[in-house]
Structure formats: structure tokens, C-alpha cells
Amino acid sequence: MSIKSDIEIAQEHTPRHITEIAGLAGVDGKYLEQYGNYKAKVDYALLRENKRPNGKLILVTAITPTPAGEGKTTTTVGLADGLRKIGKNAVVALREPSLGPVFGIKGGAAGGGYAQVVPMEDINLHFTGDFHAIGAANNLLAAMLDNHIQQGNALGIDVKQITWKRCVDMNDRQLRHIIDGIGGKMQGVPREDGFDITVASEIMAVLCLSDDIPDLKKRLGRMIVAYTYEGKPVTAYDLKAEGAMAALLKDALKPNLVQTLEGTPAFIHGGPFANIAHGCNSVTATRMALALGDYAVTEAGFGADLGAEKFLDIKCRMAGLSPDAVVMVATVRALKHHGGAAKAELNQENLEALEKGLPNLLQHVDNIKNVYGLPCVVAINAFPTDTKAELDLVEAKCRQLGVNVALSEVWAKGGEGGTALAQEVVRLCEEPKDFRFSYDTGDSIEKKLEDIVRKVYRGDGVVLTTNAKKQAQQLDGLGFGSLPICMAKTQYSFSDNPALLGAPRGFEVTVRNLKVSAGAGFIVALTGDIMTMPGLPKVPAAEKIDVDENGKITGLF
Numbered sequence: 139m140s141i142k143s144d145i146e147i148a149q150e151h152t153p154r155h156i157t158e159i160a161g162l163a164g165v166d167g168k169y170l171e172q173y174g175n176y177k178a179k180v181d182y183a184l185l186r187e188n189k190r191p192n193g194k195l196i197l198v199t200a201i202t203p204t205p206a207g208e209g210k211t212t213t214t215v216g217l218a219d220g221l222r223k224i225g226k227n228a229v230v231a232l233r234e235p236s237l238g239p240v241f242g243i244k245g246g247a248a249g250g251g252y253a254q255v256v257p258m259e260d261i262n263l264h265f266t267g268d269f270h271a272i273g274a275a276n277n278l279l280a281a282m283l284d285n286h287i288q289q290g291n292a293l294g295i296d297v298k299q300i301t302w303k304r305c306v307d308m309n310d311r312q313l314r315h316i317i318d319g320i321g322g323k324m325q326g327v328p329r330e331d332g333f334d335i336t337v338a339s340e341i342m343a344v345l346c347l348s349d350d351i352p353d354l355k356k357r358l359g360r361m362i363v364a365y366t367y368e369g370k371p372v373t374a375y376d377l378k379a380e381g382a383m384a385a386l387l388k389d390a391l392k393p394n395l396v397q398t399l400e401g402t403p404a405f406i407h408g409g410p411f412a413n414i415a416h417g418c419n420s421v422t423a424t425r426m427a428l429a430l431g432d433y434a435v436t437e438a439g440f441g442a443d444l445g446a447e448k449f450l451d452i453k454c455r456m457a458g459l460s461p462d463a464v465v466m467v468a469t470v471r472a473l474k475h476h477g478g479a480a481k482a483e484l485n486q487e488n489l490e491a492l493e494k495g496l497p498n499l500l501q502h503v504d505n506i507k508n509v510y511g512l513p514c515v516v517a518i519n520a521f522p523t524d525t526k527a528e529l530d531l532v533e534a535k536c537r538q539l540g541v542n543v544a545l546s547e548v549w550a551k552g553g554e555g556g557t558a559l560a561q562e563v564v565r566l567c568e569e570p571k572d573f574r575f576s577y578d579t580g581d582s583i584e585k586k587l588e589d590i591v592r593k594v595y596r597g598d599g600v601v602l603t604t605n606a607k608k609q610a611q612q613l614d615g616l617g618f619g620s621l622p623i624c625m626a627k628t629q630y631s632f633s634d635n636p637a638l639l640g641a642p643r644g645f646e647v648t649v650r651n652l653k654v655s656a657g658a659g660f661i662v663a664l665t666g667d668i669m670t671m672p673g674l675p676k677v678p679a680a681e682k683i684d685v686d687e688n689g690k691i692t693g694l695f
Contacts, residue, residue, distance in 0.1 A: 143695065144248075144249075144250045144251065144254060144258065144694075144695045145258060145259070145691065145692065145693070145694045145695060147251065147252060147254065147399075148248075148254055148256050148257070148258035148259075148399070149258075149690070151256060151399050153175075153176045153256050153257065153397060154397060154401050155175055155176070156170075156172060156174075156175060156176050156177060156178045156395065156396070156397075157170070157172075158401075159395065159396075159397045159401065159403050160178065160180075160395060160403075162401065162403055163229060163395070163403035163430045163431075164190075164430050165180055165184065165395065165430065166184070168181075169181040169183065169184045170395075171389075171392065173266050173394075176256065176257045176260070176396065176397070177257065177260060177265070177266060177394060177395065177396050178394070178395045179266060179389065179392040179393065179394055179395070180392060180393050180394075180395050180405075180426060181392055182349075182350060182391070182392060182393070182422050182426070184426065184429070185422070185425055185426060185429060188429045188430075190429060190430070192425075192428040192429060192434075193227070193229075193427075193428050193429075193430075193431045193432040193433050193434050194432065194433050194434070194462040194463070194567040195424070195428060195434050195436070195459060195460065195461045195462050196217070196433060196434065196435045196436070196461065196462065196463050196464070196465065196563055196567070197436060197437070197438060197446060197449060197450075197461045197463075197464045197465070198210060198213055198214040198217065198435065198436065198437040198438075198464075198465045198467060198517075199437065199438055199441070199442040199445055199446035199449075199464060199465070199466060199467070199502070199506075200440070200441055200442065200445075200466065200467040200468065200502075201441055201442070201466065201467070201468045201472060201473070201476075201498050201499050201502055202441040202443065202476065202498050202502075202629070202630065202631060202632065202639070203440055203441055203472075203629050203630060204472040204475040204476065204630075204639075205475070205481055206469060206471040206472040206474075206475045206481065206484055207469065207471075207472065208467050208468065208469055208472055208519060209250065209467060209469065209519040209546075209549060210437055210467045211232065211247060211248070211249045211250070211437060212249045212250040212251060212253045212254075212519070212548060212549050213253070213465065213467045213517050213519055213546050213548060213556075213559075214230060214232065214249070214435055214436070214437040214465075215230060215232075215249040215253040215254060215255060215398050215402075215404070215548070216249075216252075216253030216546060216548020216549070216552065216553060216555060216556040216559075217435050217465065217517075217546075217548070217556050217559055217560060217563065218230040218398065218402045218404070218433075218435040218553075219253060219398055219399075219400045219402050219548070219552055219553025219556060220548065220553045220554075220555070220556025220557045220558075220559055220560035221433050221435070221556075221560045221563070221564070222400065222402050222553060223553040223554060223556070223557050223560065224557055224560050224561060224564070226432055226433050226560070226564065227431050227432040227433065228402060228431050228432070228433040228434075228435060229402070229403045229404070229405065229426075229427040229430050229431030229433070229434055229435070230255075230398065230402060230403070230404040230405070230427065230434075230435045230436070231404070231405045231406075231407075231419050231423045231424050231426070231427040231434060231435070231436040232255065232404065232405070232406045232419055232436070232437060233247075233406070233407075233408060233409040233410075233417075233418070233419045233437075233439065234261070234265055234268060234269065234394070234406050234407060234408060234409040234419075235247035235248065235261065235262050235409065236269070236307055236335065236336065236337045236409055236411070237263070237269070237307045237308055238307060238308055238309040238335050238337070238672055239309075239672075240262050240263070240679065240694070241308070241309070241674070241678055241679055241680035241683070242309045242672065242674050242675060242678055242679060242680075243675050243678075243679065247262065248261045248262055249398075250549055250695070251548070251549030251550060251552075252399060252548070252549065252550065252551060252552035252555075253398070253399070253548035253549060253552055253553075253555075253556070254398065254399050255396055255397065255398050255399075255404045255406060256396065256397060256398070256399060257396070258694070259691045259694060261396065261406060262694055262695075263691075263694075265394065265406075266389075266390075266394050267389075267390070268345075268390040268394070268407070268408070269307045269336050269337075269409070270307075271386050271387055271389070271390040272305075272336055272339060272341050272342050272345060272387065272390060273305055273306060273307055273336045273339070274386050275341050275358075275383040275386040275387050276304065276305045276336070276339045276341050277304050277305065278379065278382060278383060278386065279302060279341075279361075279363065279374055279377070279379050279383060280302055280303070280304045282377050282378075282379045283295075283300065283302055283363050283364065283377060284319065284326055284327065286377055287326075287327050288326055288327055293366060293372055293376055293377075294366040294367050294368070295364045295365075295366060295372055296364065296365055296366060296367045297327060297329045298329075298330075299364055299365040299366075300329070300331075300363065300364040301362060301363060301364060301365070301653065302361075302362075302363035302364065303331065303332050303333055303334045303670075304331070304332075304333050304334075305333055305334045305335065305336045305338070305339045306333055306335070306336065307335060307336035307337065308335070309335065309671075309672040309673055309674045309678075310333065310671065310673070310674075311671065311672070311673030311674075313332065313333035313671060314332055314333065314669065314671045315330070315332050316330075316331050316332055316333070317329070317330055317331065318331045319331075332671070333671055334670040334671055335411070335670065335671050335672060337409050337410055337411045337414070337415065338410075338411055338414045338415055338670040338671070340361055340655045340657055340658055341358070341361075341383070341387070341657075342408065342409065342410045342415065343410050343415050343416060343655060343657075343658035343660075344357045344358060344361070344657045344658050345387060345390060345391060345408055345420065346407075346408035346410055346416070346418065346419065346420040346421065347420075347421055347453070347456055347457075347658055347659065348391060348420075348421075348422075349421070349422070350391075351384060351388060351391065354384050354387060354391060355380050355381065355384045356380075357657040357658065357659070358374055358379075358380040358383050358384060358657055359373060359374050359375035359380035359657075360373060360374075360375065360656045360657045361373060361374045361655070361656055361657035362654060362656050363377070369612075371616060371656075373656070374657075391422070392422075393405045393406075393407040393420060393422050393423040393426055394406050394407050394423075399552060400552055400553050402553075403430070403431075405419070405423040405424075405426055405427055406419070406423070407419050407420040407422065407423035408420040408423070410439075411439065412438065412439025412440040412444045412445040412448065412629065413439075413440055413444055413626060413627060413628065413629045413668060414626050414662075414668065414670055415624065415626075415658075415662075416448040416449075416452045416453060416624055416658075416660070417438050417439030417440060417444060417445040417448050417449070418436070418438050418439070418445070418448065418449050418453045419436060419437075421453065421456070421457045421459075424436055424453075424457070424459065425457070433563075433564075433567070440629035441502065441629060442466065442502040442505060442506065443502070443505070443594050443595060443627075443632055444625070444627065444629055446464070446502075446505075446506070447505075447576065447590065447594055447625070448624060448625075450510055450573075450575065450576070451575050451576055451577065451590075451622055451623070452622050452624060452660055454573075455575060455579070455622060456622075456659060460571075460573050461512055461573065462513070462566070462567040462571065463512070463513050463514070463515070463563050463566035463567050463569075464506045464510075464512050464513065464514045464515075465514075465515055465516075465517050465559070465563065466499065466502055466503055466506065466514055466515070466516045466517065466541075467517045467519055467546070468499050468516060468517070468518055468519070468532070469518065469519045469521060470492065470518065470521065470523075470524045470528045470529065470532065471484040471485070471521055471523070471524075472495075473492055473495035473496055473498065473499060473532070474488050474491040474492050474495055475491075475495065475639070476494070476495030476498045476639045476640045477490070477491035477492055477493065477494030477495030477496070477640065478491055478494055478495075478639075479491035479495075484523075485521075485523040486523075487525045487527065487528060489527060489528065489531060492528055492531055492532070493531065494640065495639075495640055496531070496532065496535050497640055497641035498632075498639070498640050498641050499516065499532070499535075499536075500535060500536070500539060500641070501596060501632070501641040503516060503536065503539055503541050504539060505593075505594055507539065507540070507541065509576050509593050509594060510573060510574060510575075510576065511571060511572035511573050511574050512571055512573055513566040513567075513569040513571055514541050514566070515541065515542050515543070515544055515559070515562045515563060515566055516532070516536050516541055516542070516543045516544070517543075517544055517545075517546040517559050518532060518543060518544070518545050518546060519546050519548075519549070520545050520546060520547045520549075520550075520555075529543075529545070542562055544558045544559040544562045545558060545559075546558075546559050576589055576590060576593050576594055577589035577590060577593075577622075577623070579620050579621065579622050580620060582610075582614070582619065583610045583613065583614060583619055583623070583652065583661060584600065584602060584610060586622070586623045587600040587602075587623060587647075587649060587663060588600050590623060590625060591646075591647045594632075595632040595633060595647065596632065596641065596643060597632070597633060597645050597646055597647050598644060598645060598646050599646050599647075600646065600647050600648075600649060601646050601647070601648045601649070602648075602649050602652075603648065603649065603650045603651075605650065605651065606649045606650055606651060606652050606663075609651065609652040609653070610652055613652060613654050613661060616654075618654045618656065618661060621654065621659055621660050621661050622659070622660045622661070623660065623661055623663055624655070624658075624660040624661065624662045624663070625663050625665065626662055626663060626664045626665060626668045626670075627647070627665045627666060627668060628665075628666050628667075628668065633645045633647060634647045634648060634665040634666035635666065636666075647665055648665060648666070649663045649664065649665055650664055650665065651663075651664040652664070679693075679695075
């Protein structure tokens with residue numbers, strides 16, 4: 139019997155009308171803006187008028203990613219369905235997929251198997267146009283910046299100190315570094331330029347952290363686009379651009395409501411990359427899930443050292459959120475890979491490799507429990523090749539840290555396969571917690587970096603290049619020293635070296651560049667070879683995607 143693909147499973151399912159899902163979630167029709175039959179936007183005015191107490195907040199995160207896969211989004215969706223299976227009112231909040239990974243390596247990003255959000259094709263492609271609006275607003279600002287210089291440069295912008303890039307939601311390495319404005323006096327001022335992927339645009343981060351249109355405009359206005367010859371920051375406000383950008387973003391600011399295969403309400407909104415930006419869905423979507431559900435299940439991108447760290451240290455700090463429980467997703471296969479097993483051998487029982495790989499999981503769990511003070515459960519995303527001996531070993535090691543393990547079978551069984559995990563999560567939500575951050579924003583930039591590296595990564599310390607040290611002094615002098623840190627780091631290792639798997643020790647993390655995202659409200663620290671514009675692989679996922687004469691899409695994961 140052939141195994142059905144994710145898209146085949148999604149296409150065989152008949153979704154409920156979005157008004158039904160809104161009714162199930164308790165969304166009054168006056169807040170609902172339909173985009174066809176199966177998706178809608180919800181006006182954030184609902185939050186101002188909601189009288190219902192907030193539910194419990196559950197964060198789903200994962201071990202360090204491997205080619206073997208972890209299934210974090212699948213587990214998030216399946217957990218929400220599982221909570222409903224045991225009679226709990228659950229709502230899920232997720233990020234929107236970027237077209238770059240969809241057409242690059244990952245393919246679709248709407249869950250998998252029988253734990254998906256639908257309409258799967260819409261969510262993975264254009265959805266409700268939020269990313270297009272963000273790209274348009276980003277590029278409007280770029281156009282107004284270059285036009286200001288062309289029209290006389292009254293602000294005295296130094297063209298060699300322009301920090302704002304154009305963006306496109308596609309992996310396109312050709313656009314990383316370009317020269318534009320050539321062709322004569324009327325074609326603009328020739329200069330070096332470049333593109334970021336849309337999910338790395340500061341506007342994406344701003345949208346995801348904004349409360350409403352006035353807050354959005356303030357944040358947009360604060361964004362720094364360049365510096366003058368005297369070293370003074372030039373902002374979008376200086377260019378009088380924030381009003382027009384906000385006009386492009388007014389609908390994108392509203393969270394999108396869809397559903398899981400089992401009809402659980404799901405808010406999918408915003409999508410900053412976790413290895414470049416802060417890797418979480420919008421604050422508004424999370425608050426809406428909390429306002430409407432007794433349990434709000436959300437996730438943060440990549441491993442817990444990236445997504446969860448930023449969810450806790452940036453998003454929760456800014457939004458005043460406090461998680462009640464954390465789910466750490468792992469697979470036996472991925473842990474064996476961390477222990478040195480080759481990808482072709484991951485289906486074979488290998489207790490030695492598993493033992494060597496387990497410290498990766500245990501470090502992430504220890505961070506959640508002892509750095510952040512939160513209750514945690516390990517969710518083993520089950521594969522048919524997992525043996526009892528392997529599962530018993532994982533359970534025994536986690537028990538030593540006082541953490542339970544729940545088998546998650548949501549890929550194959552949907553919500554029914556997530557009931558054991560759901561019951562443990564409900565129990566954890568009643569446990570005492572002592573939530574705290576991994577660093578104090580009042581400390582110096584270098585001390586905050588040091589705290590992240592030592593406490594979360596377990597490295598020996600941070601090294602700032604000469605350039606980064608100058609930037610730290612400049613940012614401190616400009617009044618940005620008290621902002622939280624957003625680490626731009628490889629997702630494949632606790633370190634800044636993607637080849638160091640497991641739980642490495644004896645390393646330092648080198649910060650080569652520091653830049654402020656003044657609108658978002660954090661300092662981005664770039665480490666290693668992190669690029670804000672990815673490239674396509676040798677065989678892009680796009681080669682397998684097609685559409686027939688009836689409009690049916692195939693190959694989308």
C-alpha cells in the first residue's frame with residue numbers, strides 16, 4: 139500500500155466553512171473578513187472588546203534540526219487536535235510559510251500527515267497576501283530612500299552607509315549583492331545594494347510585534363534605513379514613509395483564521411525566519427488564540443536555542459506573555475544523527491548513536507527547565523522504525539531531569555495520536571513555574587551576548603570582531619544598548635559552526651556584525667555565515683510542483 143503524501147491527504151479532506159470555524163472559536167461575525175470559503179481575517183478589535191479570561195499558553199519547540207526531520211509543526215497541530223479530543227477548548231497559532239523554503243528545500247510547511255492545517259495549498263502559496271504586502275511596503279521605503287537621494291539628498295544621506303535593502307519572498311542568491319542606479323543621471327544614483335528574503339525584512343518583525351495601526355506606524359517610523367555623513371541615523375519617519383507603508387499593511391496586520399483537518403481553529407499569521415529574525419507568529423495571533431481558547435498552542439522556529447530563546451527572551455518580554463508549558467519535539471532518528479549515525483542507517487536500531495545524540499535533547503530540556511524556569515515535556519514524534527529499547531532509553535534519560543516523555547503519533551493518527559501528549563500538557567499547565575529570561579536587557583550588549591552563549595548554547599563565551607565592537611559602541615551611544623538581542627545563527631548547531639552536532643563544548647561564538655532593528659525593538663547579532671537571502675539547492679522543490687488543467691496542485695510536499 140502506497141503512503142499518501144501530505145497534499146493528497148489534504149486534498150481528500152472536505153473543510154468546514156470558515157464561518158463554522160469562527161463560530162466554534164467564538165469569533166463574532168462582525169470581526170470576520172472572509173477570503174473565500176475556507177479562510178478569513180479576524181479584526182484585532184476583538185481583543186479590545188473581549189471579556190473572556192486568557193487561556194493557558196503552550197510553546198512547542200524542538201531539538202536542533204537535522205536532515206532526518208523533527209515534525210514540530212505537525213506536533214503542534216496534532217497537540218491542538220489532541221487537546222480537543224480530550225474535551226479541551228484549544229486554538230492553534232502558527233507562522234505563515236515563506237515561498238523561499240516552499241520552492242527550495244523544505245516544500246510545504248503546514249504540518250504533515252493527518253495533523254495539518256488547511257487549505258494547505260493556499261497557506262503554502264499566496265494565502266491572503268500578507269507577505270506580498272510586506273514586500274511592497276519594504277520596497278516602497280527603498281524607493282523613497284533612493285528617490286530622496288536623487289532629488290537632492292536634503293538629509294545628507296551617505297550612500298555608503300545605507301542599511302535598508304529591497305526584498306523578495308524567494309530564495310535568489312543572484313540578488314544578494316548588486317549594483318543599481320546605473321545608466322545615466324536620470325536612472326538614480328549608482329551604488330552597491332542587495333536584497334533580503336521578505337521573511338528577513340524588519341517590516342516582517344514589526345508587523346508581528348505590533349498591537350494595532352498606531353503602534354505599527356510608530357514602529358515603522360523608527361526603522362533606521364541609513365546614516366548621514368555625520369553618523370546620524372536616518373529613519374522611515376525622516377523620509378515621511380510610515381503612513382504609506384501602514385496603508386499597505388493595514389489588512390496584513392489582521393490575523394488569518396483557518397482550520398486543522400479535524401476542524402480545530404487555527405490562526406496563521408506572520409513568518410519571520412528563526413535563524414535570521416525572531417521566528418514566531420504575530421503577537422496578535424497568539425493573543426487571539428489565548429483570548430478564544432482555554433489552551434493556546436503555538437510554536438517557534440527551528441531548535442529551542444533559536445526559536446524558543448527568541449520567543450521567550452524577545453516576544454514574551456515585549457508582549458508580557460508567560461508560557462504555562464513547553465513541549466520539546468524530538469525523533470529517535472534525529473537523535474541518532476546527532477550521535478554520528480549516517481542518514482542511510484537511521485532506520486536501524488543503534489543504541490550507541492542514540493546515547494551519543496541524547497545530550498542535544500537533554501541540553502534543550504535543561505535550558506527550558508533551569509534557565510527559563512518552565513515545565514517541559516518531551517514529545518517523541520514516532521516512526522515505525524523506532525524500537526522499544528530506543529524509546530526506553532530516551533524516557534530513562536529524560537526522567538533523570540524530572541521530565542516525562544509522551545509518544546506523539548499525530549502524523550499517522552491525527553488528534554487521536556496526540557491524546558497522551560495532550561494529557562501531559564494539561565497536567566503541566568497546573569504545575570508551578572518560575573518563568574525568567576536568560577539575560578537582563580539593562581546589561582551591556584556584550585554581556586547579553588555572553589549570557590546567551592554561556593547559558594543557552596553552553597559555549598565558552600562570545601568573541602566580537604573589531605567591526606562588531608565598534609558597532610556595539612555606536613549602538614550604545616545612539617541609545618539602543620538596552621534592547622534585547624536577536625541572534626542570527628546557524629540552526630544546525632548550538633554553536634555558530636553547523637558541523638558541530640549534538641551538545642558541543644569548548645567553543646566560542648563569533649559575532650561579526652551588529653545592527654539595530656529599531657522598529658522591531660531588538661539588536662540583530664550576525665554570526666557565522668548567516669545570510670539574509672538564501673539560495674536554491676541543486677534540485678529545488680519547485681521542480682516537482684505542478685498544476686493540472688483543473689487547477690489541482692501536485693508535488694507541494
